[in-house]
Amino acid sequence: MAARSGVSIGTVSRALNGRARVSDRTRERVHRVAGELGYRPDEVARHLVTQTTTTVAMVVPDITNPFFPELVDGVHRACQGRGHALMLLQSPQEPAESESVLEQLAGRRLAGVVLVGGALPFDAVTTAVGATQVVVVDRASAASATTVGAAVVRADHRAGAQFAGDHLAGLGHSRLVHVAGPAGLVVTEERVAGFRDALTGRGVELPDSHLAEGDFNEASGYEAMRELLARHPDLTGVFAANDLMAIGAVRALDDAGVRVPRDVSVVGYDDIHLARYVRPALTTVRQPVAELGRRAVARLLDDVGGDGSGDAPDTVLPVELVVRGSTAPIHGGL
Structure with a gap:
């Protein structure tokens, strides 16, 4: 596979394992060749040897709001491009029922967690997953203490x-x-x-x-x-x-x-x-929205914009106004 991809065995390993220090172009080429050759890595064996996992968890507050499926799709595509799987969880409507979601997070070996807004309290999630990196898409509570130390990706x-x-x-x-x-x-x-x-x-x-x-x-x-x-x-x-x-x-x-x-x-x-x-x-x-998902995965897996301490500035993405038919000059509509 390395010869056909035109890279070293080490580069192939890093690309298939979703590691950093591999360009997107090289990673895509290696995955394409792997697909052509019908290569399927033994995930269990790989995780036992490396003591790592390629599963990213994502917790959203409401999958019925069309905004969140689009965000999930962005995270999923970014994870796929890095050879990672995505586990999707929806937080319950009642905060008292959040313990079951926290237990699912605590009971799995995870590459990281993407926590969307107010899905769950940030401190509760970090307690559940220990040293596992957590990236927040949009700060949740107006009480900033709930996301102190968090890596945050948000729109302006x-x-x-x-x-x-x-x-x-x-x-x-x-x-x-x-x-x-x-x-x-x-x-x-x-x-x-x-x-x-x-x-x-x-x-x-x-x-x-x-x-x-x-x-x-x-x-x-x-x-x-x-x-x-x-x-x-x-x-x-x-x-x-x-x-x-x-x-x-x-x-x-x-x-x-x-x-x-x-x-x-x-x-x-x-x-x-x-x-x-x-x-x-x-x-x-x-x-x-899709870029929010991509940047969240980048912060999670590459620590883009940070040093792993969670003290880096928020990643803030620009927004734009799209003018359509629901606005018009005062008394100037049709």
């Missing part, structure tokens, strides 16, 4: 919310409301802060009465929008903290006889696949 949520605010204000909207995420989450606070930053810079206020909390699903977006519309019937613009809540908000507005975007403009966040197919197609802030 504050900047994304600023894009949403600048877009709505730039279209002439000043009577604005925000459908926020659950209280206590860093992403919720960052998106509220970013939205306020943008509006303050344009002389527009966003009092607390102009915010209503949801929990990132369509039904909560629907109810939050009904609440905000009852408080502020003259509103002309809405920023929702994710696309599912934005879709729920659009439905609530439609049920109330309010037309989007002619009467009210709506901006979401995430750019899930569904965002371009709802009517009107949703203006939203696009997160680089």
